[in-house]
Amino acid sequence: MESTRKLADLGIADLRAHVAEELARTRQRSAVLTEAVDDGDLIKQHSPLMSPLVWDLAHIGSQEELWLVRDVGGAPAIRPDIDDLYDAFQHSRADRPQLPLLGPVEAREYVATVRSKVFDLLDRAPLEGRRLVEHAFAFGMIVQHEQQHDETMLATHQLRDGPPALTADPPPSDVDAGLPPEVFVPGGPFTMGTSAEPWALDNERPAHRVHVEDFYLDTTPVTNGAYLAFIDAGGYDDPRWWSDGGWAYRQRTGMRAPRFWWHDGERWLRRRFGHVEPVPPGEPVVHVSFHEAEAYAAWAGKRLPTEAEWEKAARFDPATGRSRRYPWGDDEPGPEHANLSQRHLRPAPAGAYPGGVAPCGARQLIGDVWEWTATDFAPYPGFSAFPYREYSEVFFGPDYKVLRGGSFGTDAAACRGTFRNWDYPIRRQIFAGFRCARTPRREERD
Numbered sequence: 047m048e049s050t051r052k053l054a055d056l057g058i059a060d061l062r063a064h065v066a067e068e069l070a071r072t073r074q075r076s077a078v079l080t081e082a083v084d085d086g087d088l089i090k091q092h093s094p095l096m097s098p099l100v101w102d103l104a105h106i107g108s109q110e111e112l113w114l115v116r117d118v119g120g121a122p123a124i125r126p127d128i129d130d131l132y133d134a135f136q137h138s139r140a141d142r143p144q145l146p147l148l149g150p151v152e153a154r155e156y157v158a159t160v161r162s163k164v165f166d167l168l169d170r171a172p173l174e175g176r177r178l179v180e181h182a183f184a185f186g187m188i189v190q191h192e193q194q195h196d197e198t199m200l201a202t203h204q205l206r207d208g209p210p211a212l213t214a215d216p217p218p219s220d221v222d223a224g225l226p227p228e229v230f231v232p233g234g235p236f237t238m239g240t241s242a243e244p245w246a247l248d249n250e251r252p253a254h255r256v257h258v259e260d261f262y263l264d265t266t267p268v269t270n271g272a273y274l275a276f277i278d279a280g281g282y283d284d285p286r287w288w289s290d291g292g293w294a295y296r297q298r299t300g301m302r303a304p305r306f307w308w309h310d311g312e313r314w315l316r317r318r319f320g321h322v323e324p325v326p327p328g329e330p331v332v333h334v335s336f337h338e339a340e341a342y343a344a345w346a347g348k349r350l351p352t353e354a355e356w357e358k359a360a361r362f363d364p365a366t367g368r369s370r371r372y373p374w375g376d377d378e379p380g381p382e383h384a385n386l387s388q389r390h391l392r393p394a395p396a397g398a399y400p401g402g403v404a405p406c407g408a409r410q411l412i413g414d415v416w417e418w419t420a421t422d423f424a425p426y427p428g429f430s431a432f433p434y435r436e437y438s439e440v441f442f443g444p445d446y447k448v449l450r451g452g453s454f455g456t457d458a459a460a461c462r463g464t465f466r467n468w469d470y471p472i473r474r475q476i477f478a479g480f481r482c483a484r485t486p487r488r489e490e491r492d
């Protein structure tokens with residue numbers, strides 16, 4: 047059994063109002079990210095790993111036009127000449143700056159034109175009868191798509207040189223001292239994935255029963271302080287802790303610490319959105335690859351959780367036998383639950399957010415940092431591609447590892463207990479950290 051979402055119960059008028067609010071709120075975030083820098087910075091490629099910000103902006107509009115204006119609305123193309131430029135499958139990020147992209151003024155005009163057509167459409171589009179529009183799914187998919195690009199643009203901001211351009215309040219710093227380092231999750235079946243969330247994407251579907259054995263999970267994500275112990279113990283120089291692929295990557299790159307860190311002789315510093323600051327020991331570590339996470343876990347005598355273990359810890363409520371929407375229950379994420387939505391531009395210290403605790407006692411499963419899991423990105427039993435193969439299906443396979451839980455840069459609309467992100471195991475510029483799991487030792491079993 048899984049809990050159902052309030053969205054599923056909204057009448058048509060309330061659903062339209064909800065979509066309008068989400069679209070407006072999301073666009074405000076895109077505006078902050080693209081107005082915080084000048085036109086030169088918008089056009090510039092800050093890293094070959096990323097698109098110029100102006101590409102992301104027009105691509106957001108392009109996808110919105112394709113799915114909403116053209117598909118749902120049946121209207122002709124606004125700019126058929128630019129479709130190819132903003133098709134992510136046609137051009138790699140590294141090649142995008144060479145394309146004849148729309149400039150900042152044109153890109154802003156284009157996304158505004160698309161949006162005004164979408165608001166017209168929202169007033170009259172039927173929101174039932176066709177799967178793409180049931181519960182306003184296509185609108186929800188476009189909100190999530192824009193929010194995902196807002197997180198990508200935030201990662202571009204982190205890669206950008208120069209003084210700080212973004213501001214935000216610090217996250218809550220109250221932490222519960224004396225939390226146990228690990229929580230125990232008893233074995234047994236639970237419902238993984240969803241068939242009930244109206245805006246869940248194809249890869250989260252369908253809900254299905256999965257048996258998970260007893261395991262222990264770290265109560266919080268691994269902190270910078272704990273990670274420093276791995277560095278100080280020579281973890282980056284000891285192939286024992288690394289997979290073959292991870293060690294080859296370590297050798298090829300010469301990496302010695304998380305991305306954006308350096309040692310100034312006495313202490314570790316980091317650059318965070320233009321601020322240079324000492325690495326805060328109590329915060330979850332961020333900007334580590336899957337390979338580093340896996341090596342740390344091996345050094346610590348543990349392992350990364352499987353995706354099913356992560357989701358069971360985050361959703362399973364032993365009191366009811368049901369899977370919750372979020373660790374804290376079925377309510378939408380609020381500021382008391384989790385560090386999401388770019389409200390703060392850093393993770394909160396480990397042990398924060400008592401309001402977000404899961405039934406098993408784990409903290410900060412949602413928000414703060416994406417968490418690497420041990421699992422390859424694969425379809426659930428009964429998967430069917432929707433609305434197109436390129437959303438998820440073409441990425442299934444051993445090349446990508448699943449990340450769970452969202453980061454401080456992820457919006458609540460694009461983050462659920464069932465939400466699956468995936469990336470290459472070498473990826474470091476994303477807001478990813480991890481926590482460890484372990485199988486009970488023999489003496490703990492009886």
Ligand SMILES: [Fe+2]
Pocket residue numbers: 105109134191195
């Ligand atoms: Fe996209």
